Amino acid sequence: MTSTDILFKPFETPNLTLKNRVVMAPMTRNMCPDNVPGEHVVDYYRKRAEGGVGLIITEGTHPEVNAVEGYLNVPFFHGAALDGWARVVEAVHQAGGKIAPQLWHCGGMRGSGDLKVGEGESLGHTPSGMNVPGKKNRHAMTDSEVQDAIDAFVQGVAAAKAIGFDAVELHGAHGYLLDQFFWDGTNIREDQWGGNMAHRGQFVAEIVRASRKAVGADFPIILRYSQWKQQDFTARLAESPDELEAFLTPLVDAGVDLFHCSQRRFWESEFEGSDLNLAGWTKKLTGVPTITVGSISLDKDFIPEPGEGFFSGGDIASIDKLLESLERGEFDLAAVGRALIANPDWANKVQKGGVSTLAPYEKEMLMKLV
Numbered sequence: 001m002t003s004t005d006i007l008f009k010p011f012e013t014p015n016l017t018l019k020n021r022v023v024m025a026p027m028t029r030n031m032c033p034d035n036v037p038g039e040h041v042v043d044y045y046r047k048r049a050e051g052g053v054g055l056i057i058t059e060g061t062h063p064e065v066n067a068v069e070g071y072l073n074v075p076f077f078h079g080a081a082l083d084g085w086a087r088v089v090e091a092v093h094q095a096g097g098k099i100a101p102q103l104w105h106c107g108g109m110r111g112s113g114d115l116k117v118g119e120g121e122s123l124g125h126t127p128s129g130m131n132v133p134g135k136k137n138r139h140a141m142t143d144s145e146v147q148d149a150i151d152a153f154v155q156g157v158a159a160a161k162a163i164g165f166d167a168v169e170l171h172g173a174h175g176y177l178l179d180q181f182f183w184d185g186t187n188i189r190e191d192q193w194g195g196n197m198a199h200r201g202q203f204v205a206e207i208v209r210a211s212r213k214a215v216g217a218d219f220p221i222i223l224r225y226s227q228w229k230q231q232d233f234t235a236r237l238a239e240s241p242d243e244l245e246a247f248l249t250p251l252v253d254a255g256v257d258l259f260h261c262s263q264r265r266f267w268e269s270e271f272e273g274s275d276l277n278l279a280g281w282t283k284k285l286t287g288v289p290t291i292t293v294g295s296i297s298l299d300k301d302f303i304p305e306p307g308e309g310f311f312s313g314g315d316i317a318s319i320d321k322l323l324e325s326l327e328r329g330e331f332d333l334a335a336v337g338r339a340l341i342a343n344p345d346w347a348n349k350v351q352k353g354g355v356s357t358l359a360p361y362e363k364e365m366l367m368k369l370v
Contacts, residue, residue, distance in 0.1 A: 002319075002320040002323040002324060002327075003323070004319075004323060004350055004351060004354065006021070006323055006326045006327050007020060007021050007022060007319075007322075007323060007326065007334065007350065007351070008020040008021070008022075008347075008351050009021060011054065011289075011332060011333060013220075013257065013258075013289060014218075015217070015218045015219065015220050015257060016166070016167060016220045016257070016258070018054035018055050018098060018333075019054050019096070020052070020054040020347065021054060021326060021332065021333045021334055022052065022053050022054050022055075022333075022334060022336060022346070022347040022350075023053065023054065023055045023056075023057060023291055023293075023333050023334060023335040023336070024048050024053045024055070024056040024057060024335070024336065024337075024340050025057060025293050025335035025336060025337035025340070026057045026058060026059050026060055026102040026169065026171070026224075027059055027337055027338070027341065028059050028060055028071060028074060029044075029059055029366070029369055030071060030072060030073040030074060031044075031073060031369045032073050032074060032075040032081075032084075033073055035062070035069075035073070035074065035075055035076040035081055036075065036076070036080050036081045036083075036084045037075045037081065037084035037085055037087075037088060038084060039087075040369050041075070041084065041088060041369065042084075042087050042088050042091045043091075044369050044370070045058070045088050045091065045092055045099065046088075046091040046092060046094075046095050047344040047345075047370075048097070048340060048344050049091070049092040049095035049096060049097025049099075050095045050096075050097075050344075050345070051340075051343070051344045051345030051346060051347055051348050052345060052346070052347030052348040052351065053097055053336075053340070053346070053347050054097070054098065054333075054347070055097075055098050055099070055100065055166070055167070055333070056092060056097055056098070056099040056100070057099075057100050057101075057102055057169050057222070057260070057335070058075075058085075058088070058099065058100070058101045058102055059074070059075065059102065060074065060102045060103075060104030060171055061074070061075045061076060061077035061081070061085075061101050061102060061103060061104060061156075062074060062075070062076050062077060062078075062103075062104060062105070063077050063078060063103050063105070063152040063153055063155060063156035064076070064077075064078035064079070064152050064155065064156075065105065065148055065149050065151075065152035065153075066125070066145070066148070067110065067124055067125040067139070068104075068105045068106060068152075068177075069106065069110070070106025070107075070109050070110040070124070070176075071106070077101060077103060077156045077159065077160075078155070078156070078159065082159055082163055085101065085163060085165075086163045086164065089163060089164045089165055090164070093164070098166040098167070099165055099166055100160070100165055100166060100167035100168050100169050100220070100222060101156075101160050101165055101168055101169070102168075102169040102170075102171050102224070103153055103156045103157070103160075103168065103169070103170055103171060104171040104176060105125075105149060105152075105153075105171075105176060105177035105178065106124065106176050106177065107124055107125060107126050107131075107138075107175075107176050107177025107178075107179075107180045108124040108125070108126040108130065108131030108138040108177075108180060108186070109124065109131065109175060109176050109230065109231075110124035124138050124139065125138070125139050125141045125145060125149070125177065126138040126139065126140060126141065126177070126180050126186060127140070127141060127180050127181050127186060127187040127188075127189055127193065127194065127203075128140050128186060128187055128188045128189055128194075130180075130185075130186045130188075131175075131180075131186065131231060132185070132186070132231045132232070133185035133186065133232075134185075143191070146193060146203065149177070149203075150203070150206055150207050150210060151210075153170065153207045153211065154207065154210045154211050154214050156168070157211040157214060157215055157219075157221065158211075158214045158215055160219075161215045161219045166220070167219070167220035167221070167222055167257075167258075168211075168219070168220070168221055168222065169222040169223070169224055169260060170204065170207065170208070170221065170222070170223050170224065171224050172204055172223050172224055172225045173224045173225050173226035173260075173262045174226055174228070174229060174230050174262065175229030175230045175231045175232075175235075178203070178204050178207075179225065179226070179229065181193060181200055181201070181203040181204060182200055182201060182204070182225070182237055182247070183200075183229065183235065183237060184197075184200065185229075185231075185232070185235065186231075187200050196246075197237070197238070197243060197246050197247050198246055198247070198249075198250050201247060201250050201251060202250070204223070204251065204254075205250050205251055205253075205254040206254075208221055208223070208251065208254035208255045208256055209254045209255060211255070212254070212255035220257045220258060221255060221256055221257050221258075222256070222257065222258040222259070222260050222291075223251060223256045223258075223259055223260065224259075224260035224261075224262055225237075225259065225260070225261065225262065226261070226262035226263070226278075227263075227270075227278065228262075228263075228264060233264070240271065241271055241281060241285060244270075244281060244282070244285060245285045245286075248282060248285055248286050249286070252286050252288055256288065257288070257289075258288065258289050258290070258291065258333075259279070259282045259283075259286070259288055259289075259290045259291070260290075260291040260293065260335065261277070261278040261279035261282050261290055261291065261292060261293070261331075262278075262293050262294065263277060263278050263279075263292070263293065263294035264294050264295065265294050265295050266279075266292045266293060266294035266295065266296055266322065266334075267294075267321050267322075268294075276330060277292060277325070277330070277331075278292075279291060279292035279293075279330070279331035280292075280325065280330035280331055282331075283330065283331055283332070284330075289331075289332040289333070290331040290332055290333070291331065291332070291333040291334070291335050292322070292325070292331045292333070292334055292335070293334070293335035293336075293337065295314065295317075295337075295338075296319060296322060296334055296335070296336045296337070296339065297316060297317055297319050297336065297339045297346070297350075297355050297358060298314030298315070298316070298317055298338060298339055298361060299314055299315050299316070299317040314338065314339075314360065314361050315360050316339075316355050316356070316358050316360055317355070318355065319350075319355055322334055338361040339358060339361055341361060341365050341366070342358070342359045342360065342361040342362070342365055343358050343359055344370075346358065
């Protein structure tokens with residue numbers, strides 16, 4: 001068994017210091033009635049901080065903008081919800097942890113159902129009226145709606161700093177709104193927000209630039225992105241390292257401090273001819289620190305096969321490859337998801353006794369917030 005020491009080595013940049021390399025991955029739990037995090041949410045995050053996590057990234061939260069809510073009982077990040085989040089921050093800090101909210105706009109990944117939507121909002125806002133390539137069945141955002149969304153994200157970033165969060169993450173992955181601007185399959189705009197890869201990234205780059213002006217240079221901004229989409233697991237933003245560099249460079253220039261590189265399986269290489277995964281390539285091309293994520297310490301990814309559903313189960317798996325990649329400096333941090341639902345003290349257990357001490361994850365665990 002490879003030593004786990006590297007996982008518990010402190011991480012430090014000019015604007016972010018963590019006690020170890022363990023990150024809690026954002027996971028939607030649908031446990032916030034009236035969209036406000038209550039004391040059960042406070043306890044949930046406190047336990048992960050007490051369990052040794054270096055940085056908690058919260059479940060996705062919604063900034064204040066039209067047609068953002070995609071799922072029931074997901075927390076907001078404005079109004080009364082901010083008081084609830086302030087209590088979460090206080091609890092995590094008291095337990096010795098650090099925490100960042102994830103700001104999330106569902107875009108076209110939105111159903112009508114029982115959601116609280118206004119007239120014309122239930123189909124969701126998208127760059128070009130598409131949730132999947134070639135099928136226009138959503139609302140195409142106007143120029144003013146694009147600006148409203150930018151402003152809402154910036155307000156969310158500013159609120160995160162104001163109530164004491166240690167960083168903020170923008171959810172630009174998995175086929176949600178920010179990713180829909182990135183993806184040529186859903187962004188066919190002919191204005192400043194569409195075009196080639198660099199131009200399709202300008203919506204997110206502008207959010208980052210404007211956020212940086214609002215919060216200054218010292219507040220860390222994390223961007224989560226992925227190649228795969230919920231609409232298409234095989235989708236790719238970049239087919240080569242050159243294309244990936246063209247995508248990433250404007251985002252670095254805008255002010256992204258840390259990239260959270262989402263894969264379904266962190267151990268898979270990203271491009272032929274190299275063992276580097278997505279986080280490894282991102283760090284190599286940009287020099288910016290990266291977080292890897294994707295079924296860490298589990299033998300089954302969270303969307304394993306058609307029909308099995310999201311966040312399916314998984315038995316404990318070796319993390320030797322993760323540790324070896326960290327030792328080589330391929331990426332900097334490791335985000336743990338479902339295994340932290342099963343093991344609030346995942347970090348402490350792994351540090352003291354290795355992965356053999358972990359409890360397996362079972363899908364039924366999603367039904368409770370513990």
